[in-house]
Amino acid sequence: MSFPVITIDGPSGSGKGTISQLVAQKLGYHFLDSGALYRVTGVAAKFHGVAMDDEPALAQIAANLDVRFETGADAGVKIILEGADVTREVRSEEGGMNASRVGALPTVRQALLARQRAFAVQPGLVADGRDMGTVVFPDAPVKVFLTASARERAQRRYKQLLEKGESVSFDDILADIEARDERDSSRAAAPLKPAQDALLLDSTGMSIDDVFNAVMRAFEDRVIP
Ligand SMILES: Nc1ncnc2c1ncn2[C@@H]1O[C@H](COP(=O)(O)OP(=O)(O)O)[C@@H](O)[C@H]1O
């Protein structure tokens, strides 16, 4: 068995973050929210007046992110960029769209690669993203590609943002999700697609518990002899 890394890739709103954190908690593994690094790169670019298509400047920003993730007791993870709490900007839909834009740039991806791989330390790692199983951790023993219909994912994200007090419209969320799906899966660099050896899991109509149990079964089948 190679180093215990579980990768959970998939499009926006499929439940990657939720399931990855539950699995990491259950196994006592570390958790990598790779999307947050792309989101923070977009926020930092905005901070410094850098355009979302200025690849050299964005790669420089990505390579030098001054960011830390503070895990609070109940308020979830706080994201501190250059000393400022940017959690709300990072988690916003605009944050997701800009992350998708900078994520299409090969040198930005290269600049974030080592930082992501550094999360793979004992006793193990659960990594959520778009290319965890295809590019960042190709030798992971357990790979899951989690998806759901665009409408189901938009409904989930819509509910999630409303619960955070964001004023959003379902139609806008659906359009954002479809735009990001298209950009993330059609880009040349590390496109969103299942790894050859990934378990494909369509969570449309599945509860969080059902998805969690399916991922744990995959772990037990592939990692525990
Ligand atoms: N199987 C599911 N059924 C219903 N809601 C879900 C399911 N999985 C996740 N959710 C909810 O959908 C929202 C988006 O989930 P999240 O984990 O942020 O997705 P992703 O990280 O793939 O964008 C969250 O509010 C989460 O609680």
Ligand SMILES: Nc1ccn([C@H]2C[C@H](O)[C@@H](COP(=O)(O)OP(=O)(O)O)O2)c(=O)n1
């Ligand atoms: N490993 C990753 C993770 C995210 N990205 C890009 C593409 C995604 O649309 C954005 C945002 O990703 P994130 O996982 O935070 O977004 P969702 O929670 O899935 O809505 O970042 C990427 O290119 N590679």
